[in-house]
Amino acid sequence: MENQDSKLGFTQFAETWNGRLAMLGFVIGIATEVLTGQGILSQIGLM
Template identity: 50%
Template sequence: MTTQPQPTTTPSLEEPKFGFNEYAERLNGRAAMIGFLILVVIEYLTGKGVLAWLGLR
């Protein structure tokens, strides 16, 4: 049985980013687009606006 050689270098990992960064903004934009699409589908299927569907109007 042969043993696997151990890695001789450690991978360079990026530091975690917080706050406004490109990934967070992209994720937020995609979530907003999905939410807007869901609202349009709800209005189409129910024939009511979202506020009426939620019972707020």
């Protein structure tokens, strides 16, 4: 990494990783629904 700017707060670095992890969580949630046949809320007992 050539750029040694701050990595905390609302920076491009933090927002990029936030977006990547959100996409990963969404894909895992959809895959779990497909494999189990239940929605996320019913899996954790809210429905």
